[in-house]
Amino acid sequence: MQLSRAARWRREVDFSEIPGSRNALFAHSGEAFPRALTRGARALPAGSIGDDRFAMVDAETAHSLCTGLHRYLCQHDCGRILLATCKKSVLPFLQPDFVIELLPDKAVVHRNGHGISALTSPMRPMVSINTAVERFAGGPGGGWRGPEESLDDMPLQSRTGQRIPGASVREEFQVSVGLDECTAAVSKAFDHPFDGSIKQKCFRLKPEALSFSWSIGAIIGPSGSGKSTNLKNFGQGLPFQWDPAKSVWDQLPYGDKKKLLEAVTLGEAAARRSYDQLSAGERSLAQLARSLCSNGSVITVDEFTSLLDRHRAYQVCTKIHPFIMERGIQLVVAGCHKDIADWLRVNWVFEADSGELLQVQDFTVGSPPPRIAVSFEVPKIDLVMRRLETSTRSRNIFASHFEAHHYMDGLLPTGLYGQLIRTTSGELVAFHAVSAQPGQIHNAMRESRLVVLPPWQGYGIGPRASTLAAELIVASGMRLFCKTSQEALGSHRSKAPYLWRPTTTNGKPMTASLSEGFTRKRKREAKRLEGGSARHEGDVVDNIDVEPPVFDADCVACVRERDGVRRAGRPPKHTCGRAPKAPLDNDIAHRRPVVRRVCYSHEYIGPGRHQQKGPVEDVNEEELKASTMLKLMTTEQIPEMAEIVLV
Numbered sequence: 001m002q003l004s005r006a007a008r009w010r011r012e013v014d015f016s017e018i019p020g021s022r023n024a025l026f027a028h029s030g031e032a033f034p035r036a037l038t039r040g041a042r043a044l045p046a047g048s049i050g051d052d053r054f055a056m057v058d059a060e061t062a063h064s065l066c067t068g069l070h071r072y073l074c075q076h077d078c079g080r081i082l083l084a085t086c087k088k089s090v091l092p093f094l095q096p097d098f099v100i101e102l103l104p105d106k107a108v109v110h111r112n113g114h115g116i117s118a119l120t121s122p123m124r125p126m127v128s129i130n131t132a133v134e135r136f137a138g139g140p141g142g143g144w145r146g147p148e149e150s151l152d153d154m155p156l157q158s159r160t161g162q163r164i165p166g167a168s169v170r171e172e173f174q175v176s177v178g179l180d181e182c183t184a185a186v187s188k189a190f191d192h193p194f195d196g197s198i199k200q201k202c203f204r205l206k207p208e209a210l211s212f213s214w215s216i217g218a219i220i221g222p223s224g225s226g227k228s229t230n231l232k233n234f235g236q237g238l239p240f241q242w243d244p245a246k247s248v249w250d251q252l253p254y255g256d257k258k259k260l261l262e263a264v265t266l267g268e269a270a271a272r273r274s275y276d277q278l279s280a281g282e283r284s285l286a287q288l289a290r291s292l293c294s295n296g297s298v299i300t301v302d303e304f305t306s307l308l309d310r311h312r313a314y315q316v317c318t319k320i321h322p323f324i325m326e327r328g329i330q331l332v333v334a335g336c337h338k339d340i341a342d343w344l345r346v347n348w349v350f351e352a353d354s355g356e357l358l359q360v361q362d363f364t365v366g367s368p369p370p371r372i373a374v375s376f377e378v379p380k381i382d383l384v385m386r387r388l389e390t391s392t393r394s395r396n397i398f399a400s401h402f403e404a405h406h407y408m409d410g411l412l413p414t415g416l417y418g419q420l421i422r423t424t425s426g427e428l429v430a431f432h433a434v435s436a437q438p439g440q441i442h443n444a445m446r447e448s449r450l451v452v453l454p455p456w457q458g459y460g461i462g463p464r465a466s467t468l469a470a471e472l473i474v475a476s477g478m479r480l481f482c483k484t485s486q487e488a489l490g491s492h493r494s495k496a497p498y499l500w501r502p503t504t505t506n507g508k509p510m511t512a513s514l515s516e517g518f519t520r521k522r523k524r525e526a527k528r529l530e531g532g533s534a535r536h537e538g539d540v541v542d543n544i545d546v547e548p549p550v551f552d553a554d555c556v557a558c559v560r561e562r563d564g565v566r567r568a569g570r571p572p573k574h575t576c577g578r579a580p581k582a583p584l585d586n587d588i589a590h591r592r593p594v595v596r597r598v599c600y601s602h603e604y605i606g607p608g609r610h611q612q613k614g615p616v617e618d619v620n621e622e623e624l625k626a627s628t629m630l631k632l633m634t635t636e637q638i639p640e641m642a643e644i645v646l647v
Helices: 007-013 035-043 061-077 088-094 182-187 225-232 257-263 280-292 310-327 341-342 391-405 459-476 487-494 514-531 558-563 621-633 639-646
Strands: 048-049 079-085 098-102 106-110 126-131 134-136 143-145 162-165 170-176 195-203 216-220 298-302 331-335 348-351 356-360 380-388 415-425 428-436 444-452 479-484 498-502 600-604
Touching: 035 048, 088 415, 088 479, 126 459, 143 415, 216 225, 216 391, 225 639, 257 280, 257 310, 280 298, 280 310, 280 514, 298 621, 310 341, 380 391, 380 459, 391 415, 391 428, 391 444, 415 459, 428 459, 444 459, 459 479, 459 487, 459 600, 479 487, 487 600
Parallel strands: 048 079, 126 380, 216 331, 216 348, 298 331, 444 479
Antiparallel strands: 098 106, 134 143, 162 356, 170 195, 348 356, 380 415, 415 428, 428 444, 479 600, 498 600
């Protein structure tokens, strides 16, 4: 009797020969065999088994997830873990101990010499940022100097097309989640308490924007960007409930079933089995075939080819296109992989994350995906940083692409000087912007926004971009101050005293942002001019005396402040340096009841970067420490740092 591929694979791979390492990870590429994996893993000690854990996300998100999983497994003893996936590209980020590659005629075991079990610390991908920004110019008309960056230079995908302006509108959606320990731990990264309610703004495609003739459309975007929400506007129905007592073949109400199965690349032998007996990839193809049996004028498919390897997805796209054109129906697909737009030869593409619509004018078949070999080489991520031409352009790009991923919702400064970080292929990665530092500090800037998109988090891109911008500003003869409540970013700066010097507000509770303070001040002044409606307890408005706050009896230096006239909405000056017994009501009445996080405030004191256009390599920490010793020892503001240096 001839053995099936799954049975031959289980017989060829002997799990008893695998050494008892702390965290032995496995991955396979090709078709999914979850039951074979489960039966074969019975010989392993207690652990976890996962099938296609990274299939429903795009490649960048999968790489980020594997980087975080690799770091977690290096730091915790989780037993043995068996993972099944069709994405070979995640292997360098995951760094498993073993990889079982399923081939058509055999199974090959690849051993990793520096896998998780052999590592004492996590292996992070190597990141380099190549900048074309030359310097920063202060004063009126100042900003970054160098080549300009524009989103118009890079279309949504590799095809040529026409952008349709005003094709979407941004709407706010609110959902609620249960509160548990995990959500409470995640909420610590925000500057406000979390009550389980989430408000998210997503772009909704306007139906009138599709006024042209079309047959196939695609909604592309990362997870949580609103793809399924937009797909419902085209009449997405409930998923079909398969009868486990019948085969897939018997539940396809279509005349020429062989032609239908050929269009979705599902073999007849697999269709003769029940839905529960199929693999995860075969189930997605069965669902696709059942959707194509619909009699409606518009057919919608969510997570199109997400559970398939990209070679199988290429075959599905190239075969389903003539099937749709022959039937004369309209097809709208949604997915996280941008390659389906090229392979499916769509008429329009809607970017759910940015709300942009592109009418495609090129209908040639895209190139097939390249063959990827099993590799454990540490991945390299090459990025490019360029300046945005104007402050208005910086605010617009931040609002359309990065605002939803930032933990603050304050007003943006008028003079916002932004930089855009992208991959060499044009994918958006991060946004960094600075603005003028208010106060009496001469030639000083402050870091206003730093946002790294979720698929690119976990690689240390944020600290590198911040340090690179600081080097350019310092080389231009200016100073840069940074304040954040993000624990990871603040801890990173605190661990590098040769680059970042803590300021007087470091480690203290985060106060209201400058934009919030300015907004409240403008509102108070406007209401006062209208008729004094902005009075607070303890204020003096229109020469009306009110009860002043209580000070210590021996506070002689503040006696004159009791009888003097104070400014509206402001606490009295305390010239003796002491504080009142109780907090001033007029100082806290206008504040929101928020829980303030710890403030991490630093000033960059490291070396400058003088018009260097090469990639940002890893700096030599010993050389940087030696070059900044004199600066630290001669600075009177941080005597504790000098003591550390002497030790």
